[in-house]
Amino acid sequence: MQRETGERIIYRADTRGGFDFGWLKTYHTFSFGHYFDPQRIHFGALRVLNDDTIQPGTGFGTHPHENMEIVSIPLRGALAHKDSMGHEQTLKVGEVQAMSAGTGITHSEYNASQTEEASFLQIWVMPEKQNVTPRYAQRAFSFKKNEWTVVVSPDGDDADGATGKPLSINQSARFLLGEFDGGHQLTLARADERHGFYLFVIEGSVALGDEVLRRRDGAGIAGDLSIQVEENSHLLLIEVPL
DSSP: OOEEETTEEEEOGGGSEEEEOSSEEEEESSOBTTBOOTTOSOBTTEEEEEEEEEOTTOEEEEEEEOSOEEEEEEEESEEEEEETTSOEEEEETTEEEEEEOTTOEEEEEEESOSSSOEEEEEEEEOOSSSSOOOEEEEEEOOOOTTSOEEEEETTOOOOTTOTTSOEEOSSSOEEEEEEEOTTOEEEEOOSSTTEEEEEEEEEEEEEETTEEEOTTOEEEESSOEEEEEEEEEEEEEEEEEO
16 A cells, blocks of 8 residues: 655555566556556546566557557667557657547557567556547657656647657646756756646655655655655656646
8 A cells, every 4th residue: 555644645666566467567556457456546637657568579469548648658678659540660768658549549569679678667647638639749858867857748749840849748747757866856846736746766766755765666746846866866757737
């Protein structure tokens, strides 16, 4: 179970739903598929945060989605994406993919390698508007050490020439990624007082008040962000309506 402390909820890595299907090893922060916990359905508009590792030459076959915002962040290897909108692309480390399922799409995601594992974060956000026209975009970002990079935002730009700008999302939500050296104090204000932050430690460790978050730990924060980076860390921060 997660731990609630005032305006924050701590989600430890070892409390996630975990399954090993052979071709796929997956961990679910929130209820998904075979994993159900009535206390862990969502954090505001954040509905799914899955930590997936796919074996070489395997993957998710063609399957449908509708009325969900889907963001994929590769951590190792590459994913071969194909969808009903005609996109057929490879998603690599350093890139982010953002997709609005809207009125309905089908797509597949396979490990692009026949010899190496691929790992990625699959994240779903509940949309602001229902039944929008489906869309797909992916982009490579240039990350600067010890700085947040906004990779998805409601005022993002999906155009091919919009290099460096965030991808768009059909929700008042922001995704930020960053690698930080130990010793940094990080503070960030919400764009809206009705929002909260979900912090996910990809690698490293940070102190959130009297709690230390380590690799794959997470925290839902119903307020502004204030953390101390304990050791070199790779962090994902998601701002969502609560």
